[in-house]
Amino acid sequence: MRISLNQLPDGQAAVVAEIRAGGSLMARMTAFGLKPGRRIRVIRRANWQGPLHVRVGMTEIMIRRSDAQSVQVAVDPA
Amino acid sequence: MPNTGKSTLFNRLTASQARVGNWPGVTVAAQAARIAAGGATAEIVDLPGIYSLEGGCEAELIVRRFLEREPINLCLVLLHAAQLDRQLTLALQLKTLGLPLLVLLNMADEAAALGVRINAARLSAELELPVRLISAKYGGGVAAAWQCIESLLDERPGAARADGAGRHARAQSGRRNELHRVPQRAESLPRNGQTACLGCGACPMTWAAGATAGVPAAVAVERIYASAVKAPDDLPERLTARLDRLLLHRQLGLPLFFVTVFLLFELVYRLAAPMQEGMVWGLGRLRLELLEPALRAVPPLLRSFLLEGLYNGVGTVLSFLPVIVLFFVAMAAIEDSGYLARAAFLMDAVMARAGLDGGAFVIQVMGLGCNVPAILGTRVMRSRALRLLTMLVIPFSLCSARLQVFVFLAGALFSARAAPLVLLSLYAASFAAAALTAVVWQRRYRSPEPLLLEMPPYRLPTAGHLLRQARRAAEHFLRRAGGFIIGGMVAVWLLTHLPTGVPPAGPATLAGRAALLLVPVFRLVGIGPLLSLTLLLGFAAKEIIIGALAVIYRAGDAKLAGVLAADLGWVQAYSFMLFTLIYTPCLATVAAIRQESGTWRFTLFAVGWSLTLAWLASFLFYQGARALL
Structure with a gap:
């Protein structure tokens, strides 16, 4: 099942399926290891539509929800 | 890569003081220092950390320009030992530039604590590059790395530059510390005219299109990483995670x-x-x-x-x-x-x-x-x-300087309740x-960069x-900033003491005459010539406003409150306070803005904007209050 990173419940692991972002955002994501095939988990999200705190591989990053929208992740149906 | 300890290593190697911070990208411009390496003097340059080879942010431009223009004897690639899963890519891409490289895996202590085991010899063989594990903060492995640096410099006395024959990837270099020997620096190499890649917002697109170069690299990284690094699938519950649970708590x-x-x-x-x-x-x-x-x-x-x-x-x-x-x-x-x-x-x-x-x-x-x-x-x-x-x-x-002024004026001009x-x-x-x-x-x-930030582990500052x-x-x-501030204070002295023979800071001085010129402007906001002269002097620093008022109103500090209360209505007084609040705080602030922005244009714009806003706020308040009352 594919959902956007925004919809991934906190704590649940998923795999990055596809990223539809342009230019510098894509480049920055890749640099942080946020690319298709990587395991990703949302650790928490800030209040008032604030950013997400996610872990990709060995790196923890914060990403704004508007940017996370462009990341599709695949979750095990189980 | 930002936040891998470049400046810490730089400080350690040079005993100088590049700024260090657990905030990605503190090395805004390149810092350089000269150190003795073996028999010769080497110049070591601390370049800003960059996230990726693609992209056109300030740091990346600095690095690219440097690599294209400066001959380099040895390029130190500093990577975070615990994050090789994503950082190895950079080392591989740098390899394509044909520069002599030494890969330093920093924060080896932190990686070990996380259960990340790195086989440096294996990694070195796979990358075909020398690799050393270090801890720049605590000094572990730095001496050995230094020996390696010296011997590499001795082996290859000639300086090289980013390979001009390379394709797009050439300019997309991402490098940290460069060592280059001073004697070889200068003219021996022609200026590389190929700057097409430098300004490129288009860079990432090209990179995505030219994926042929990117894909094998990605595969290679996975393979090398898998063979040389053992990392636990799930990290042990760390102090950072526990602290975050408290410090980033939704309510707390x-x-x-x-x-x-x-x-x-x-x-x-x-x-x-x-x-x-x-x-x-x-x-x-x-x-x-x-x-x-x-x-x-x-x-x-x-x-x-x-x-x-x-x-x-x-x-x-x-x-x-x-x-x-x-x-x-x-x-x-x-x-x-x-x-x-x-x-x-x-x-x-x-x-x-x-x-x-x-x-x-x-x-x-x-x-x-x-x-x-x-x-x-x-x-x-x-x-x-x-x-x-x-x-x-x-x-x-x-x-706090303005607060002092307001505490005094509010006490002098308003009731204890108000x-x-x-x-x-x-x-x-x-x-x-x-x-x-x-x-x-x-x-x-507007920042051209997306806000995607690393949340580094908590670290104890030293x-x-x-x-x-x-x-x-x-x-x-x-x-x-020192010279500018002293110059400004001298200028204020001249304005308030010339021409000679008139009382200092009085209406007959240059400052007083300037204040008179400004009367029409300030009349609209309810500020008379005496107060506008005060504002003119307050440009130097807000602390002097009370003293200036005392001089201008010819009242001692003790009597000033009464004199002001007799002269000013509360609407005028509040308008004056609003203006004092909003216009340029002091010469030192202007000097600091000039120092940090590096341009007079921006500095003058900042001063002009605050003056405009101050006048508008006072105008709206004064005219509004007069219309209502």
Whole structure:
């Protein structure tokens, strides 16, 4: 099942399926290891539509929800 | 890669003081130092960390330009040992540039604590590059790495540059520290005319299109990583995760953050106040005991120039030092600890609306004590656009110097019941001016970079780094802003003491005449010539406003309150206070903006904007109040 990173419940692991972002955002994501095939988990999200705190591989990053929208992740149906 | 400890290593190798911070991208411009390496002198350059080879942010441009133009003997590639899963890519891409490389895996201690096991020999064989594990902070492995550096330099005495024959990837280099021997530097290599890649917003697109080069690299990284690095699938529950659960808690996170900033604020300014007083006292004694007797024979006008112009200017500069030093120790501590990135996380929802980030919030709050160190503190911000926007906003923070003036005026001109409300309303006005400025100008100073930030593990700051950083900030301030402030104070002296033979700071002086010229402008906001002269003098520093009022109204400090109350209605008085609040805080702030922005244009724009806003606010208030009352 594919959902956007925004919809991934906190704590649940998923795999990055596809990223539809342009230019510098894509480049920055890749640099942080946020690319298709990587395991990703949302650790928490800030209040008032604030950013997400996610872990990709060995790196923890914060990403704004508007940017996370462009990341599709695949979750095990189980 | 930002936040891998480049500056820490640089400091360790050079015993110099590049700034260090647990905030991605503190090395804004390249720093250089000369060190002895083997028999020769090497110049080591600390380049800004860059996230990726693609992209056109400030740091990447600096690195690219450097690599294309400067011959290099050895390129140190500093990677975070615990994050090789994503950082190895960079080393492979650098390899394609044909530069001699040494890969340093920093924070080996942290990686080991996380259960990440690295087979350096295997990694070296796979990469076909020398690899060393180090801990730049604690010094582990640095001596061995240094030997390696020296022997590599001896092996290859010639300098190389990024391979000009390379394709797009050539310019997409991402490198940290470069060592190049001084003798080989200069002209031997022709300037590389190929700058097509430099300004490129289009770069990432090209990269995506030319994926043929990217895909094998990605596969290679996975393979190499799998063969040389063993990392646990699920990280052990670490202190960082536990701390984050508390410090980033949905309900408790923000209150804890506010308490932290408040405590930091108290710590800095409570400690700074007595130091500042001591300095003022010392300077006063020096003047009384030494300078005045020594200058007794000098003509009075020259004596006044030397003591009240020049010496006061020097005193003003010095009086900022304690607060700058303490401010930077505090900022460095939250930066190095990793808390600043958390502040960005917590505050982003609010700050993003003003086009700013969480770091700007911390700096802004600290500006409530004094704007000058806050403006110097903007250099922790990665994006130049955000730095400029923050510098535009900071001067509206109601600093302690202005607070003194307002406490006096509110007490003198308002009833005891109204005075606290007046002060509160001024804080509100200060906040509104800051928010308005951010909202109005955020389009012009929009950061081109997406806000994707690393949340580094919490790390204990080391005292050495904190002090080095504070010392550096103080030195910078003295060197770059000191002259400007002293010059400004001298100019103010000249304006208030020329022509000769009239009472100083009176209407007949240059300053008084200028104030008269401004009468039509200030009449619209209810500020008469005496007060506008005060405002003119207050440009130097807000602390002197009360003293200036006393001189201009020819009343002693004790009688001033009564004289002012008799002369001013509350509407006029409040209009004056609003203007005082919003217009340029002091010469030192202007000097700091000039120092940090590096351009006069922006500095003048910042001053002009605050004057415009001050006038508009006073105008709206004064005319509005008159219409209503």
